[in-house]
Structure formats: C-alpha cells, structure tokens
Amino acid sequence: MDSIFNQPKPVVTIQDEVKNALVQNAAPYPLPEGKRFQYGTAGFRMKADVGLDHVVYAVGIVAALRSKRRNEATIGVMITASHNPAEDNGVKVVDPMGDMLEQEWEEYATQLANTENALFGDIYEKLTNDLLVDPVHQVHTRKSKVVFARDTRASGPHLIKALKASLDALHVEYTDYGILTTPMLHHMVRCHNTKNSPRPFGEASEAGYHKKMANAFKKAMYGRKIKGHLTVDCANGVGGPKLHDLLKYLPNASNDGIDIKVVNDDVIKPEALNYECGADYVKTKQRAPPSSNAVPFERCCSLDGDADRIVYYFIDDNKEFHLLDGDRIATLAANFIADQARVAGIGDKLKIGVVQTAYANGASTEYIQKVMKLPVDCTPTGVKHLHHAAKRFDIGVYFEANGHGTVLFNDNAIDIIKGHDPQSPGQKHALESLDALIDLINQAVGDAFSDMLLTEVALAHRAWSPQDWMNTYIDLPNKLVRVVVPDRNVFKAVDAERRLESPAGAQARIDHYVNLTNRGRAFARASGTEDAVRVYAEAHSARDAEKLANQVAEVVETYGMRAASKS
Ligand code: 16G
Numbered sequence: 001m002d003s004i005f006n007q008p009k010p011v012v013t014i015q016d017e018v019k020n021a022l023v024q025n026a027a028p029y030p031l032p033e034g035k036r037f038q039y040g041t042a043g044f045r046m047k048a049d050v051g052l053d054h055v056v057y058a059v060g061i062v063a064a065l066r067s068k069r070r071n072e073a074t075i076g077v078m079i080t081a082s083h084n085p086a087e088d089n090g091v092k093v094v095d096p097m098g099d100m101l102e103q104e105w106e107e108y109a110t111q112l113a114n115t116e117n118a119l120f121g122d123i124y125e126k127l128t129n130d131l132l133v134d135p136v137h138q139v140h141t142r143k144s145k146v147v148f149a150r151d152t153r154a155s156g157p158h159l160i161k162a163l164k165a166s167l168d169a170l171h172v173e174y175t176d177y178g179i180l181t182t183p184m185l186h187h188m189v190r191c192h193n194t195k196n197s198p199r200p201f202g203e204a205s206e207a208g209y210h211k212k213m214a215n216a217f218k219k220a221m222y223g224r225k226i227k228g229h230l231t232v233d234c235a236n237g238v239g240g241p242k243l244h245d246l247l248k249y250l251p252n253a254s255n256d257g258i259d260i261k262v263v264n265d266d267v268i269k270p271e272a273l274n275y276e277c278g279a280d281y282v283k284t285k286q287r288a289p290p291s292s293n294a295v296p297f298e299r300c301c302s303l304d305g306d307a308d309r310i311v312y313y314f315i316d317d318n319k320e321f322h323l324l325d326g327d328r329i330a331t332l333a334a335n336f337i338a339d340q341a342r343v344a345g346i347g348d349k350l351k352i353g354v355v356q357t358a359y360a361n362g363a364s365t366e367y368i369q370k371v372m373k374l375p376v377d378c379t380p381t382g383v384k385h386l387h388h389a390a391k392r393f394d395i396g397v398y399f400e401a402n403g404h405g406t407v408l409f410n411d412n413a414i415d416i417i418k419g420h421d422p423q424s425p426g427q428k429h430a431l432e433s434l435d436a437l438i439d440l441i442n443q444a445v446g447d448a449f450s451d452m453l454l455t456e457v458a459l460a461h462r463a464w465s466p467q468d469w470m471n472t473y474i475d476l477p478n479k480l481v482r483v484v485v486p487d488r489n490v491f492k493a494v495d496a497e498r499r500l501e502s503p504a505g506a507q508a509r510i511d512h513y514v515n516l517t518n519r520g521r522a523f524a525r526a527s528g529t530e531d532a533v534r535v536y537a538e539a540h541s542a543r544d545a546e547k548l549a550n551q552v553a554e555v556v557e558t559y560g561m562r563a564a565s566k567s
C-alpha cells in the first residue's frame, strides 16, 4: 500500500501580492546594521529605539505562521520589558493554551528578526514550506488569528504599529487589546482557543478576566476574614490601572473582603516605571521600596512591571525587612492545597508536587520534602521549564524564588475535585475551596494578581499573620553575585543548572569550596538575559554564604579568562 508519507512534498508558492506587501510594509522598520537579535528566556528584550520595531514586525510574521501551524488557533503577542528600565521594551509570543512559545520556534523567531526587509517575502515562503507543508498537513486557506497587547511604556504604540504592519501584509485576523498585564493577555489567548472545548477557560475580555477572578476569590474565602490591610506596590507599571479595575469587582473591607492600599501606580511619569520599586527591586535589594511606607507587621507585596511576578514582605518593629518570596508562596500554596485535598478525602487520589529551580532556598526544599512530605522537582531557570515540569503532577505548584509562578491542575485533578461526593460538611467545604482555586489561579501563566489573591486566601484560612508564615521554616543565608566574563557561553550547566559541565575542571573547584562549607551549596550559570554569569551560594551563616559566593565567583573569573586566552 502506498503510504501518504511516501508522497512527494508539495511546494507552496506565496502570491507576489503578499510577498511584496511584506517587503513594503517593513520599510519604516529597517534592520539596524551590526545588530544581532535573539529570542531569549523572555522573548526579545532591549532598548526600544535600536531596531526593536524591526524585531516586532518580524514577530508578527512568526505569530501568523504559528497560528497556521496550530490550525489557525489564536496566538498572542505581548509588548513589554517587564522589570527592565522605562527606555527598554520587548516582545514575546504566546502559544494557544496561554503558555510560552514552543522552544523549537524560538529559533525561527530569531531567524526572522535578523532578516533584511528585502528578504521578508522570501523567508516567509521558505518557512511556510519548511514548517507548514507536508503531505498530511496542507497549508490552510483560513486566516491566521492573533491577539496582542502592550504595557504602559511610551514606546508601546510605535511597536504596535510595526506589529500591525506585518499582520496586515499577511491578512491576519487580529484583536488589539490595548493595554494589559502580561498574564491578562495569556488569559485572553487561552479563552479564545478553549471557547468550544469541554473546558472553556472563560470570557476573552477584561471584564471576563476580572469577574472570573473576583467570583473565585469570594468562593475560596468561604466567609473567612482577612486581618489588616495589604499594601500593593505596582512598580508604576500596568499592574496599577489594572489592579484598580480588579478592585471594582472584589469585595472590599467593609464587605467582608480585602482591604488593599495601592502604591506606585503612577503610569503618567514614564521614568517612574520600576524605579526604586517593584518585585525585582525588592527581591534583589532585599528592602521595601522607600515609597511604600510599610507599617510594622502589615502585609506588603510588590508586582513587577508587567504584573506576572510577585513577592510579599513585611517590616518588624525594629524596621527590619523580611522577604516572603516565591519559595514562600510555593510552600504556602502547596501546603494549603494539600491540606484541603486531605480534608476533602481526595488526598490519596492526587499526585501533588512542587517545582523549583536551583535558586530555591535549600531550607524551603527541605521543608517541602521533610515536613510537607511532597515531592520536589528542580528545573533550569525560566518559566517555560517549570511550567512544563509542573504538568507531570495532578496538581503542580511551581515558583521561582523571584516570584514567577502558578499552580496547574490537570484534567484528572479537576475531575476528582468536581466529581467527588462529599461525606461531611467539612469535606464539602474543602472541595468547594479547591474548586474555587481552579478558577482563582491563572493556570495559563504566573499572574501577580491571581498569586496575590491565592496567598490572601491561604493566609485567611490559616488565620496567619505574615510572621506566622515566615516562621514555617528559617531560610539559609544566601548570596548572589554577578560575574562579567569575556564569553559567558563557555559556561555550560547541566543537572538543572546545578553543575557546570564546562569549562573542564571548574565544577571540581566549586565542589572543593562547597565541601569546606557548613551546609554549603553553590552553583554558577550563564544568565539568559544579560551578558554575565550568575553565582548563587548558601550556607549556615551569612558570613560563610558570602565567602562561598566570592570563592565560586573567583573560580568563574579564572576559568572564564582561561577559556578566553585559549580561543
Ligand atoms: C526571565 C524569565 C524568568 C527568569 C529570568 C532569569 C520568563 C517569563 N522570565 O526573566 O523566569 O527567572 O529570566 O534571568 O521566563 P537570568 O537568566 O538573567 O538569570
């Protein structure tokens, strides 16, 4: 029998009209000379005025191709540079279920971004043939579908214009959502693609997003009270206006709800974005933003510039700062969910686990494994790796220490939660809380709003103050160092970035210093977003952590120089 796989691959020619339009529409967005762009961990990110418009134009082509590859599913494009300074911007592509662009396609995005305008028509034709044509999967004649949004940066409107220019050349059907947080755009994408599925994600509108979250929050609280108020630092980014919108849907303090004080919500002064505020500032400087006026023992949290990341903190009566980072949110959330599952009588039916990276504090990992008795997986840095690993559990809780993360419930977990017949009022209550969490948690991607409400729910159920939360385990002192080397790419990490495979010999030196340190652990990895190598070290005392970090940094410097002198 003649298999269809033996048939010759048809060749598709793209009409001249489309190829010419692709070249012409690109005219205002030339490829700058001598620049090389790369789709990295968080898409493309750079100074907004050095060719990013060319890159965004190219990303429009990627999104159109990707939509066709996925049978005209809706693809998302988000224009943001997250926690970077105001003059930067960036762009990333969102896949149909609201997750990150499939890794293999990062390469095509990189290829397109580095293409001269005159060649856009030809490369589109080539990629169409390479990626979309095979004997079983013919190129479709239906239109590609793309939805997009931007954060509040001043360069946003110009970049949106560049995006529309390539989408127009390719006759893409698109929706411009204007200004959104990154997770809201991910939500829209998933809503569009699950509209007619057995598990629709929700309504693809801003009101739909807010209503879904607010209703789930009310249900998950189950009449619990939240003590005191929560100060939310919005990094002077898109989170500010969007949080004000969400608050209109949430029950407020006088209504058994949540008392939120919003700070750093200035989106008028462009230079204020991420300046001395926001999740990145708080996590890296280990201090509250000067503007937050934190009151002792009151809950504070900070979002990043596009609201896909959150950390909590409080100050004590000595004005000492205490950080409750992604590791803390992961342990709180996993503990709460595992407890509810046990109370609901479905604990033994569900595989619940936590996913972390090597940056997770060793004390948190030990707490999850030994006290909570849950399995922990470690993956390389970057949301896409954690997200993927979390899918291996029925309920997978994943967080990076820096505050990126969410919880994924698979179909099995959802069926069990929705289908279990409660045997007591206690079981019914716990099942209803879990059911509400399925909607409260943005399962498309980590979402600062959703993570914030999840944290508030978990604290309220336990009647915990931030100190109670802090007291669950004691962090090991740790230190991060950034080392600049001639070529960071010679540092190749393996084992979820916990060990260096090259340069040869470097890991043995690191091991030597780690072995001399009480409760020592350290690793070095090339950054995915900056031209540097990052070193992390922890130990039983702050002095030892610092010493170990410096020793490992020295190893990195030495081996980095050695590799450069050999090449
Ligand atoms: C990006 C990643 C973040 C990661 C960080 C590491 C996403 C959406 N963002 O911001 O998860 O922690 O890169 O940066 O995946 P680094 O490689 O420079 O240390």
Ligand code: MG
Pocket (backbone or CB within 6 Å): 082, 083, 304, 305, 306, 307, 308, 309
């Ligand atoms: Mg972000």
